[in-house]
Amino acid sequence: MALCIAVDAMGGDNAPNAVIQGAISALESADDPLQILLFGPTDRVQPLLDEAGVSSDLPLKLVDAPDVIEMTDSPAAAVKKKRESSIHLGLGAHKKGDADAFISAGNTGAVMATSMFTLGRISGVERPSIAGYFPTLRGFSIVVDIGTNVDCRPEHLVQFARMASVYTQHVLGTENPSVGLLNIGEEPGKGNEQVKAAFDLLGEAEDINFKGNVEGSDLLDYAADIIVCDGFVGNILLKFGESMTTVLKKMTAQEMERQQLPPEDQQVVAGVLSEVSKGFDADHRGGAPLLGVDGNVMIGHGRSNADAIEQMIHATADLVRSNVVNELKDAFGE
Amino acid sequence: MALCIAVDAMGGDNAPNAVIQGAISALESADDPLQILLFGPTDRVQPLLDEAGVSSDLPLKLVDAPDVIEMTDSPAAAVKKKRESSIHLGLGAHKKGDADAFISAGNTGAVMATSMFTLGRISGVERPSIAGYFPTLRGFSIVVDIGTNVDCRPEHLVQFARMASVYTQHVLGTENPSVGLLNIGEEPGKGNEQVKAAFDLLGEAEDINFKGNVEGSDLLDYAADIIVCDGFVGNILLKFGESMTTVLKKMTAQEMERQQLPPEDQQVVAGVLSEVSKGFDADHRGGAPLLGVDGNVMIGHGRSNADAIEQMIHATADLVRSNVVNELKDAFGE
Numbered sequence: 001m002a003l004c005i006a007v008d009a010m011g012g013d014n015a016p017n018a019v020i021q022g023a024i025s026a027l028e029s030a031d032d033p034l035q036i037l038l039f040g041p042t043d044r045v046q047p048l049l050d051e052a053g054v055s056s057d058l059p060l061k062l063v064d065a066p067d068v069i070e071m072t073d074s075p076a077a078a079v080k081k082k083r084e085s086s087i088h089l090g091l092g093a094h095k096k097g098d099a100d101a102f103i104s105a106g107n108t109g110a111v112m113a114t115s116m117f118t119l120g121r122i123s124g125v126e127r128p129s130i131a132g133y134f135p136t137l138r139g140f141s142i143v144v145d146i147g148t149n150v151d152c153r154p155e156h157l158v159q160f161a162r163m164a165s166v167y168t169q170h171v172l173g174t175e176n177p178s179v180g181l182l183n184i185g186e187e188p189g190k191g192n193e194q195v196k197a198a199f200d201l202l203g204e205a206e207d208i209n210f211k212g213n214v215e216g217s218d219l220l221d222y223a224a225d226i227i228v229c230d231g232f233v234g235n236i237l238l239k240f241g242e243s244m245t246t247v248l249k250k251m252t253a254q255e256m257e258r259q260q261l262p263p264e265d266q267q268v269v270a271g272v273l274s275e276v277s278k279g280f281d282a283d284h285r286g287g288a289p290l291l292g293v294d295g296n297v298m299i300g301h302g303r304s305n306a307d308a309i310e311q312m313i314h315a316t317a318d319l320v321r322s323n324v325v326n327e328l329k330d331a332f333g334e
Numbered sequence: 335m336a337l338c339i340a341v342d343a344m345g346g347d348n349a350p351n352a353v354i355q356g357a358i359s360a361l362e363s364a365d366d367p368l369q370i371l372l373f374g375p376t377d378r379v380q381p382l383l384d385e386a387g388v389s390s391d392l393p394l395k396l397v398d399a400p401d402v403i404e405m406t407d408s409p410a411a412a413v414k415k416k417r418e419s420s421i422h423l424g425l426g427a428h429k430k431g432d433a434d435a436f437i438s439a440g441n442t443g444a445v446m447a448t449s450m451f452t453l454g455r456i457s458g459v460e461r462p463s464i465a466g467y468f469p470t471l472r473g474f475s476i477v478v479d480i481g482t483n484v485d486c487r488p489e490h491l492v493q494f495a496r497m498a499s500v501y502t503q504h505v506l507g508t509e510n511p512s513v514g515l516l517n518i519g520e521e522p523g524k525g526n527e528q529v530k531a532a533f534d535l536l537g538e539a540e541d542i543n544f545k546g547n548v549e550g551s552d553l554l555d556y557a558a559d560i561i562v563c564d565g566f567v568g569n570i571l572l573k574f575g576e577s578m579t580t581v582l583k584k585m586t587a588q589e590m591e592r593q594q595l596p597p598e599d600q601q602v603v604a605g606v607l608s609e610v611s612k613g614f615d616a617d618h619r620g621g622a623p624l625l626g627v628d629g630n631v632m633i634g635h636g637r638s639n640a641d642a643i644e645q646m647i648h649a650t651a652d653l654v655r656s657n658v659v660n661e662l663k664d665a666f667g668e
Contacts, residue, residue, distance in 0.1 A: 137584055137585060147518055150525060150526040151526045182570060183570075184484060184566060184569040184570060184573075191484060191566065192484035192485045192564075192566045193485055215570070215573050216569065216570035216571060216572065216574035216575075216577070217573035217577040219574055220574070220577050220581040221577070221581065230526075233566070233567055233570060235518040236517075236518060236567060236571065237550060237570065237571070237574065239549050239550030239551040240553055240554070240571065240574065240575075241550075241574075243550070243551040243553070243554050243555070244554065247471055248610070250471055251471060251610045251613070252606055252610055255606050255609050255610050258609075259606065259609075261602070261606070265602045268595070268599045268602055269602060269606050271593070272589050272590055272593065272595070272603050273586070275592075276582070276585045276586055276589050279585070
């Protein structure tokens with residue numbers, strides 16, 4: 001049977017166009033049978049589908065969701081008041097079993113809150129968490145949490161590590177993934193009260209391959225498969241990392257101007273730099289999994305373009321096939 | 335009268351050689367009269383001074399400090415047990431008025447603890463703090479705290495902002511410097527409990543030019559003259575930032591190899607990149623001021639080379655001349 005993904009047509013800065021394009025591309029490029037349920041206001045989305053000339057053979061169905069949750073809506077208000085939104089109805093379809101997963105590049109807080117409300121938490125998980133991809137010299141490290149939980153107790157960091165370990169092993173295929181605790185020094189005993197306590201708890205957790213503290217300077221050098229931190233630190237780091245390539249391009253342009261480099265040399269420099277930058281481009285990863293809710297939810301960057309949406313849909317299909325929710329339930333002893 | 339700086343000869347990974355070289359260079363390049371008291375074990379330092387062929391005209395005097403505080407010593411143990419160390423005796427000379435300032439690239443925790451013990455805090459300052467230089471597209475932002483205080487109450491962040499404002503205005507000459515609060519979103523009400531409370535307090539402080547929240551993605555673009563955060567976040571960010579250029583060089587080398595770029599093109603790329611990287615090089619700044627103790631203390635990077643030590647000595651002379659300790663006392667109502 002074809003795998004079915006519920007997609008929030010209204011999520012992200014470039015919605016609905018980028019989402020529609022990404023969904024169509026994903027269906028066209030899928031290796032395995034795939035269906036998409038697209039949630040959004042029919043009066044806004046249907047004309048765009050017509051315009052895109054979507055063939056009636058394509059397994060894409062629009063479901064009317066008249067309420068629109070804006071990026072500026074508070075999560076609490078969104079959950080309570082906009083019950084006919086693409087986020088509510090898409091998650092509802094997943095809950096009912098009409099879809100195997102839900103994805104959105106929209107208001108992260110609203111997706112998170114509505115996921116908790118609609119799907120519930122996996123028993124034993126206190127704080128569902130979004131894991132992100134952090135670019136390094138040797139592929140990506142998974143950073144968890146990236147902004148969902150900004151006030152954390154040490155036990156929460158341990159739960160983040162456990163969830164990310166299950167995800168990294170079963171979805172990304174890394175055997176026994178290593179976990180580093182983000183800290184201000186490598187030695188045990190370093191850090192604030194939160195991480196000092198988390199260090200001890202992580203060391204005691206037999207199902208976590210804890211390799212100790214990692215510092216800010218280790219991150220880009222692939223310090224560990226998984227980097228654990230609270231969502232305040234993780235969000236700042238991730239955004240800082242994402243800004244690096246833009247700034248680098250500006251600084252390089254300034255310097256080439258200063259050196260009065262001939263155009264052909266400028267092209268050489270730009271050709272090298274744009275390839276290096278690609279590794280740091282958030283769009284190339286598609287989305288970030290929301291771990292710990294009782295379902296498959298993937299959250300995209302607000303800036304997601306059609307490519308990113310397409311990638312996210314394929315990554316979500318992998319997530320569903322890996323059966324990660326059941327693996328998480330096992331890990332948390334449900 | 336010549337300004338006199340007490341220098342820890344044993345501080346840093348490259349001590350004592352780099353410190354000696356840096357001190358000699360600083361004396362040679364100083365525009366205004368300068369004296370240096372060098373603190374370290376005579377049996378180790380004097381032979382190196384002899385080797386360097388230091389002229390007897392040079393206003394450099396070695397003071398014997400037989401105890402050596404290692405980078406691995408705990409600050410508490412260092413303060414209590416190694417009373418004949420270069421850090422103790424150098425700060426003691428500053429306290430007595432034999433020197434106008436003390437600098438070290440050694441064990442930061444030990445310098446901090448011994449400074450508190452020897453010089454005391456400025457009345458009203460709860461937590462002295464080290465401010466760091468963070469590279470941006472348009473010069474440096476001052477980040478405070480960069481690792482001294484890892485568990486902070488909101489009021490501490492306000493004190494950091496106040497101290498950094500005085501420093502930036504009186505030492506760096508920036509009129510009415512702007513202060514940004516590092517956070518996970520720009521809107522008021524964002525963040526963890528600590529920064530939410532700090533946001534309100536900063537807004538109420540009439541002597542602080544608070545411009546609101548800044549995000550991780552804003553940092554490299556010069557979000558504000560001063561960025562306030564707790565030392566846990568600040569330390570991780572600063573180390574991450576410092577690692578950027580090393581990683582970038584490696585990635586660029588990999589990519590040029592992959593593209594099989596001819597040597598002359600590789601040189602063009604390297605020529606642009608090395609200039610861009612210089613802005614991110616911590617060594618080019620010399621040192622970071624310890625603000626809030628009743629004296630002039632500058633702390634260098636553990637990796638400091640002779641150049642960095644020389645820069646730090648000149649920056650310390652500026653610090654003394656700016657009379658920043660008295661300005662801080664005024665700001666804290668002493």
